[in-house]
Amino acid sequence: DVKVTQSSRYLVKRTGEKVFLECVQDMDHENMFWYRQDPGLGLRLIYFSYDVKMKEKGDIPEGYSVSREKKERFSLILESASTNQTSMYLCASRQGGNTEAFFGQGTRLTVV
Amino acid sequence: GQNIDQPTEMTATEGAIVQINCTYQTSGFNGLFWYQQHAGEAPTFLSYNVLDGLEEKGRFSSFLSRSKGYSYLLLKELQMKDSASYLCAVRAGSGNTPLVFGKGTRLSVIA
Numbered sequence: 340d341v342k343v344t345q346s347s348r349y350l351v352k353r354t355g356e357k358v359f360l361e362c363v364q365d366m367d368h369e370n371m372f373w374y375r376q377d378p379g380l381g382l383r384l385i386y387f388s389y390d391v392k393m394k395e396k397g398d399i400p401e402g403y404s405v406s407r408e409k410k411e412r413f414s415l416i417l418e419s420a421s422t423n424q425t426s427m428y429l430c431a432s433r434q435g436g437n438t439e440a441f442f443g444q445g446t447r448l449t450v451v
Numbered sequence: 452g453q454n455i456d457q458p459t460e461m462t463a464t465e466g467a468i469v470q471i472n473c474t475y476q477t478s479g480f481n482g483l484f485w486y487q488q489h490a491g492e493a494p495t496f497l498s499y500n501v502l503d504g505l506e507e508k509g510r511f512s513s514f515l516s517r518s519k520g521y522s523y524l525l526l527k528e529l530q531m532k533d534s535a536s537y538l539c540a541v542r543a544g545s546g547n548t549p550l551v552f553g554k555g556t557r558l559s560v561i562a
Contacts, residue, residue, distance in 0.1 A: 441496070
């Protein structure tokens with residue numbers, strides 16, 4: 340089975356802190372994604388990557404950055420956390436072509 | 452731009468059939484996916500359509516009409532465990548294009 344693992348299930352951080360959310364997949368997938376999910380807004384794409392060291396902005400990249408130094412790992416960075424970044428963060432990966440995406444279990448981040 | 456519409460909430464009775472609709476307007480089209488998401492959990496893949504017609508998978512079926520920009524997910528013999536959100540997602544381009552998700556439909560199955 341494909342496994343996408345996010346480093347934390349729950350996180351509480353203070354405003355202004357630098358926050359790292361880690362995601363690892365074990366199926367050698369080319370593509371990895373970070374979404375946030377908020378009530379009434381659905382899943383919104385923050386950043387994605389289709390290869391090591393490659394990154395592309397999604398629909399809402401402001402306030403975030405990403406890092407993909409190894410194929411299996413895709414990190415989301417909040418440079419200076421703010422309360423409006425309180426959300427559920429979901430990492431996903433998929434192989435190329437018309438294949439489905441597999442999701443991690445999510446990280447519920449609260450910024451206080 | 453990309454726009455994907457689904458009803459926000461639906462309620463259905465155990466043992467019944469329910470149809471969840473999804474309409475989309477996207478700059479291109481290269482497949483439509485349905486995901487199930489239980490509260491507090493990750494979305495899990497249900498079905499994929501890229502050609503017009505019906506795809507059946509056990510109690511779940513998904514239909515696509517590309518000319519109408521329309522899909523539906525059909526759930527038969529509803530069970531309480533089917534209470535979840537159902538997410539419609541479209542891939543608008545080829546290659547590595549990410550999925551664009553609708554806001555999801557929360558289905559409640561009642562006895």
